[in-house]
Amino acid sequence: MNNSRAIIVVENRDALRVAASSARISTQQGTAMEIFERSLGDERDLKLIDKVLSSGHKSVIEHQTFGVAFDNVSVLVEQFVIEARLASYTVKSRRYVDFSNAGCVRPANLEGELAELYDQTMADRFGDYEKLMALGVPKEDARFVLPYSLRSNFFMTVNARELIALVCAMLQGRGAGFGEIESLGTQLKTQFDARYPGVIDGELHRRAISAPMPLPTGLKTPWEGVGDAELISAPADARGLLSAALAFSGRFGAGEGLTPERVKSLLTDARPRELEMLNYAFRIKGISLACLTHFARHRIQSSVIPPVLTALAGGRYVLPDSVRANPAAESVYRGAFSAQTDAAQRALSLGLSAQDAGYFAMSGHQLDILMSMNARELLHFMKLRTCARAQWEIRGVAGRMLALLQEELPELFGCYGASCRLGPCPEGKMSCGNPQPRAWP
Numbered sequence: 401m402n403n404s405r406a407i408i409v410v411e412n413r414d415a416l417r418v419a420a421s422s423a424r425i426s427t428q429q430g431t432a433m434e435i436f437e438r439s440l441g442d443e444r445d446l447k448l449i450d451k452v453l454s455s456g457h458k459s460v461i462e463h464q465t466f467g468v469a470f471d472n473v474s475v476l477v478e479q480f481v482i483e484a485r486l487a488s489y490t491v492k493s494r495r496y497v498d499f500s501n502a503g504c505v506r507p508a509n510l511e512g513e514l515a516e517l518y519d520q521t522m523a524d525r526f527g528d529y530e531k532l533m534a535l536g537v538p539k540e541d542a543r544f545v546l547p548y549s550l551r552s553n554f555f556m557t558v559n560a561r562e563l564i565a566l567v568c569a570m571l572q573g574r575g576a577g578f579g580e581i582e583s584l585g586t587q588l589k590t591q592f593d594a595r596y597p598g599v600i601d602g603e604l605h606r607r608a609i610s611a612p613m614p615l616p617t618g619l620k621t622p623w624e625g626v627g628d629a630e631l632i633s634a635p636a637d638a639r640g641l642l643s644a645a646l647a648f649s650g651r652f653g654a655g656e657g658l659t660p661e662r663v664k665s666l667l668t669d670a671r672p673r674e675l676e677m678l679n680y681a682f683r684i685k686g687i688s689l690a691c692l693t694h695f696a697r698h699r700i701q702s703s704v705i706p707p708v709l710t711a712l713a714g715g716r717y718v719l720p721d722s723v724r725a726n727p728a729a730e731s732v733y734r735g736a737f738s739a740q741t742d743a744a745q746r747a748l749s750l751g752l753s754a755q756d757a758g759y760f761a762m763s764g765h766q767l768d769i770l771m772s773m774n775a776r777e778l779l780h781f782m783k784l785r786t787c788a789r790a791q792w793e794i795r796g797v798a799g800r801m802l803a804l805l806q807e808e809l810p811e812l813f814g815c816y817g818a819s820c821r822l823g824p825c826p827e828g829k830m831s832c833g834n835p836q837p838r839a840w841p
Contacts, residue, residue, distance in 0.1 A: 403472055404505055406584040408591045410467030415560075416595075418463040420445035423452045446596065454602055461599075464560035468588070471553055474505040476708055476758050477580055478552040479689070482696050483705060484566050487558035489697065494690065494763070495540040495791060500530050504549035507579055507756040514750040518759075521743040522549050525762065528736040535729040540791060541720035543690060544764025545736040548708055563592065564603050573610045578755045613706060615754040616713035619745050622737040625686040625716030625766045627797050631804040633681035633772070638809050642775075645674040658811040664840050667779065667815055667822055675776035680808075682801060683770055687793065688718045690763040694794040695771060698781060703771040708758040711765035712744060718764045718793060737762065778805070779816060787818040788832040815839035 420439040421432070428435060439445055452460050470481065482489050504522045506515070525547045532542035558566070569575050570585025589600050635641050643656050651674075652665045666672050684695065689711055695703065723733045744752075744760035773781060778801075784790060785798035805813040819826050820835035 404474065404477065404580050404584055405469075405471040406473070406587050407469045407471060408466050408588070409469045410557075411595070412465055414441070415464035416441040416445055416449075419460050419560075420448055422460045422463060423448050423457075449596070450599060450602065453599060454606070458561050461564070461596075462559040462561045464596075466558055466560065466563055468556045468558065468563075469553075470556065470584075472503075472505075472551045473553075473584065474548060474580060474759065475546075475550045475552045475689075475763070476505075476548045476578075476761075477584060478554060479548075479693065479696070479708060480570075480575060480578075480581055481556065481566065482554075482693065483703070484556075484558070484562060484569075485699060486562040487556050487566075488699075489554055489556050491554040491693070491697075492552065494543045494546070498533075498539060499543065499546060499550060500526065500533075502551045504547065504551060505580060505759070506549070507753075507759070508583075509579065510752075510756075514747060514752060517743060517747055517750065518752075521740065521747075521760070522547055524739065525736060528732055531732050532723070532729055535726055535732070537720070537722050537726065537729050541722045544688060544718060544720065544762065545733060546763050547740070547759060548689065548761040548763070549759035550763075560592075560596070563588065564600055567592065567600055568604055568607050569610070572604060572607070574612050576612075577753070578758075615707055615709050617754070619713050619741050619748075620715035622715045622717055622734075622741050624719045627687050627691070627718070627766070627793060627800075628685040629797055629800040629804065630683040630685065631680065631801075631808065632683050632770075633679075634808050635678055635680075638678050639811070641677050642674060642809075642812065645677045649674055660811075660840060663812055663815055667839070672776055672779070675779060676774045678775040678809075679772055680775070680778065680805065681770065681772035682804075683768060684797060684801075685768050686716055686718075686766045687769070687797060688764050688766050689761060691718075691791070691793045691797065692767070692769065694785065694791065695769065698773070698777065700777040700780075701771055701773045703769055705769050706767055708761045709754060711767040712741070712757065712761040714765070714767060715741065716766040717762070718766055720792075737764070775812070782816045783819040783822070786816075786836075787820075787827075788834060789827060789830065 417439040421436045424435050506518060510518055525545055528545045529542050567585050567588050570581050575581035592600055643658060646652055646662060647656060652662045717737050723729045740760055740762055744757055748757055782798060782802055785794050786802060802816055818836050821839045825831045825835060
């Protein structure tokens with residue numbers, strides 16, 4: 401059942417010459433092209449890059465990029481990988497694709513009664529998924545009963561520096577102890593070594609081992625939770641700070657203050673860098689693991705995310721309105737979470753490791769996270785996540801976040817919302833046809 405693979409499928413093959421040239425350009429005479437022509441992509445260039453990297457000048461290898469296919473990996477792995485900030489991802493959507501036959505990943509070391517329990521439990525959850533859809537529950541809500549052993553497929557584009565960091569995290573960082581993650585890390589290291597021998601080994605030797613977040617040891621009885629958001633940090637004088645940034649740039653005319661005209665000009669500008677001066681931190685409470693991926697995919701943010709097992713251990717789960725409105729579906733749904741907790745407790749008593757217990761977490765299990773964004777990324781976030789076409793759970797949390805921001809700085813955040821608040825709807829034929837009120841006349 402476990403055939404997880406990570407395969408480098410695309411690379412820029414002249415990148416070795418560019419990386420070597422960038423290592424030389426700060427210390428050698430000549431133009432960029434003259435230096436590039438002296439870099440031949442040979443053993444000499446490899447030695448130079450290794451020397452420069454060992455000195456801590458790691459930006460040179462960022463010129464090397466890779467496209468990586470993650471093939472039939474678990475959703476647990478997907479969540480681990482997409483937390484890498486400096487990469488781009490495209491993931492198969494569980495809102496729209498039927499995952500009835502996707503299959504699951506089984507840890508390699510399971511045997512006997514434990515293996516039988518694991519296989520039956522995962523088969524039961526896939527069965528519950530099909531039952532819910534047969535009862536009329538939409539795929540985007542039925543998916544909440546899918547376990548984190550579910551096979552996922554996605555693509556990542558990443559530069560070599562970030563890929564090295566990811567592999568190190570897989571082998572001796574927070575991924576250590578997770579068999580599937582370590583296996584994928586080894587696969588990527590082998591492929592990378594064929595291109596840049598010894599580079600990852602050198603980084604593993606020099607790299608400090610990060611302290612892992614502790615894994616919970618007990619499982620609570622499942623209970624229905626409700627998502628929410630709390631604003632825990634905001635600029636002491638956001639109004640004054642943004643006004644000062646606008647005055648400093650001088651892009652929107654003389655004067656002071658956040659007048660409607662200046663705010664409109666700023667929010668509709670192609671490069672509203674002044675917004676980046678404002679940073680806000682939130683505690684996002686009780687979001688499902690499925691909803692968590694919506695936050696993690698936003699690149700310009702910082703987040704602290706507990707291990708997946710925390711969601712299973714806490715017992716909280718989301719209950720969609722589509723399920724609540726259907727007694728038969730609600731019985732199947734609630735029963736799935738209770739059965740999953742019982743099975744996980746049984747598996748732990750049979751020797752399942754805490755790391756592998758994460759596979760028993762379900763997409764509907766909830767946890768809390770901490771995250772921060774600047775006002776520019778929040779503008780982008782709200783355009784996407786408060787849109788009527790956004791998934792209902794992330795739309796609700798985003799709406800709560802926006803309400804808190806509007807209390808802090810109404811002149812600015814009162815204009816935030818879906819894309820249609822600031823201009824034409826970008827959805828084309830997929831538009832909901834019911835635009836939000838415009839931010840200004």
